Amino acid sequence: MGDDLVDLSEMFARFSEHWSPKLVARLNDYEVKLVKVEGDFVWHTHDDTDELFLVVAGQLTIQLRDRDVVLGPGQLFVVPRGVEHCPRADAEVKALLIEPTGVVNTGDAGGERTAIVVPI
């Protein structure tokens, strides 16, 4: 990760793991991360921050307790702080995430799905 442009397609081609966000840029004290997901994640909440999802490929369902938000390519959604959510993808999804540095993917839930964010 340097001070040059980030080509999303090129970056997505560099990894294959699911649910393991990769750091591709920093914006002040925020991180821009790419992630591939498939299957169900865990229900969790970020009490201190909103979380932006932008889908690049595939169809991502962000399950909320009262509704599902279904995102396709070129669609974004900001999960408000404090709102419990659980992402789900029936087939592989490529997405871009933006949130403050240090936010843990599993939020308050923790557990084995917690990922360390590394640059790529």
Place this chain on the structure above:
Amino acid sequence: MGDDLVDLSEMFARFSEHWSPKLVARLNDYEVKLVKVEGDFVWHTHDDTDELFLVVAGQLTIQLRDRDVVLGPGQLFVVPRGVEHCPRADAEVKALLIEPTGVVNTGDAGGERTAIVVPI
């Protein structure tokens, strides 16, 4: 602008002005904005913040004093705080911007190109 998903294509279809960013979402104290640009902007600097550009359509040249960064669809670049820059587009570009709420598009330069950011 509500708490629902944002479809970038649909939002871009709602306006035609150039160099006039439209607010489509908030992420904590940051704004997610869409902008259409064509031609040359003005050289300016944001002393207090980085600025993220993600090109959705077209080719955007972000002129820096020592080099040009040329972005196509699916490519992003973060202009670091304090770095003088001047966006240029030979043909229309659609881009997404993310920066803290209240950042002025013309930075330290001001002038007639300064735009009021409004929700769409």
